[in-house]
Amino acid sequence: MKVVILCGGQGTRLREETEYRPKPMVEIGGKPILWHIMKIYAHYGLTNFVLCLGYRGYLIKDFFLNYEARMKDITVHLGGTPSVQFHNGHAEEGWAITLAETGETAQTGTRLRRASRYLDDQTFCLTYGDGLGDVNLNALLEFHRSHGKIGTVTGVRPPGRFGELRIAAQHVTGFAEKPQVSEGMINGGFFVFEREFINRYLDERVDLVLEREPLQSLAADGELMVYPHDGFWQPMDTYRELKMLEDLWQSGHAPWKVWE
Numbered sequence: 001m002k003v004v005i006l007c008g009g010q011g012t013r014l015r016e017e018t019e020y021r022p023k024p025m026v027e028i029g030g031k032p033i034l035w036h037i038m039k040i041y042a043h044y045g046l047t048n049f050v051l052c053l054g055y056r057g058y059l060i061k062d063f064f065l066n067y068e069a070r071m072k073d074i075t076v077h078l079g080g081t082p083s084v085q086f087h088n089g090h091a092e093e094g095w096a097i098t099l100a101e102t103g104e105t106a107q108t109g110t111r112l113r114r115a116s117r118y119l120d121d122q123t124f125c126l127t128y129g130d131g132l133g134d135v136n137l138n139a140l141l142e143f144h145r146s147h148g149k150i151g152t153v154t155g156v157r158p159p160g161r162f163g164e165l166r167i168a169a170q171h172v173t174g175f176a177e178k179p180q181v182s183e184g185m186i187n188g189g190f191f192v193f194e195r196e197f198i199n200r201y202l203d204e205r206v207d208l209v210l211e212r213e214p215l216q217s218l219a220a221d222g223e224l225m226v227y228p229h230d231g232f233w234q235p236m237d238t239y240r241e242l243k244m245l246e247d248l249w250q251s252g253h254a255p256w257k258v259w260e
Contacts, residue, residue: 001048001141002119003041007034007129008054008102008111013237020119022056024129025063026242029249030076032063033236034129036256038095043207044137046125047095050118052102052111061099067092082092089260109208116198127189132256135190144192150200150223152192153215155185157231170222171222185226187235189209 003067011023018026024034038049052221053060097119102111112126123144125137129197135154201214208214218224232255236242248254 001046001123001125003038003046003048003052003125003127004050004052004078004112004115004119005034005037005127005129006108006111007051008057008104008106009108009130010055011130014242017097017242018055019212020169021059022054022129022191025056025059026236028236028242028245029254033132033214033245034060036132037127037129038092039259040132040135040256041125041137042092042095046137049095050098050100050115051129052100053116054102054104054111057099057101063100064099066099079083103206107207108210109202109212109214110206112210113198113202113204113208116202119198121195123192123194126193128235129237130237131189133188133190133229134231134258135188135229135233137190137242138205140190140227141192141254144225147225149225150194150197151188151215151218152225152227153253154188154190154229154233155226156188156229157185158188158233158235171219185228187215190227190229 005022005024007022009023011018011026014023014026017023024037025032027033028036035049041047041049051060068086069084071090071092075085075087077083077085089180098115100115100118102114106114133154133156140152140154197218199212201217202208215224234241234245234256236245245254249257
């Protein structure tokens with residue numbers, strides 16, 4: 001099963017960190033938040049990734065193209081025919097990462113549609129490149145398979161500045177655009193979709209916002225279910241949130257670190 005991660009936004013609310021790099025490359029504990037998200041999925045055996053690149057996507061390409069050199073000891077043989085020999089291993093061996101250019105300013109729905117050429121006709125996961133959580137992905141996938149609908153969104157309960165999900169009997173009946181006060185669940189990413197979602201709900205527009213017409217239509221058709229997650233979940237939208245995540249990592253008790 002493939003995991004699509006949206007990595008193309010400009011992260012304007014974190015401009016002090018994102019002026020020269022995409023938000024997924026902002027570091028926590030010396031590693032990009034994108035790496036932390038991928039480690040969560042890999043812990044559950046999901047190691048085939050499609051990264052939707054946009055703003056300064058070349059920096060994400062550089063990170064993974066040079067990953068072996070970053071993570072391993074190296075012997076460089078100079079003169080004649082130069083060669084490089086890598087030593088020892090790392091925990092990310094076996095990952096497959098497709099780096100898909102989806103447009104500098106494309107919206108989330110457009111990015112997913114453009115990257116869909118790298119997906120097969122099966123179930124796939126989708127999440128954002130700036131949110132961490134200790135979501136049990138095995139339980140999420142089991143829930144998705146059990147209800148037989150096209151999509152599942154992980155519902156979480158953070159601050160009221162986010163758009164609230166309207167829910168009835170675990171069906172998502174609609175999306176509310178950032179109410180002043182939110183006491184219900186909100187979209188926490190960590191989606192699971194059937195390929196049918198792309199075929200039926202994503203059109204050719206360049207400004208297609210995933211969280212608007214596509215998900216609203218999916219919900220209106222009764223095809224979007226919510227997986228409630230009451231554990232840790234935290235986006236990284238501001239410097240304060242970045243500092244909080246860094247402090248958790250440095251404490252040795254980062255809740256999203258489910259891997260060994």
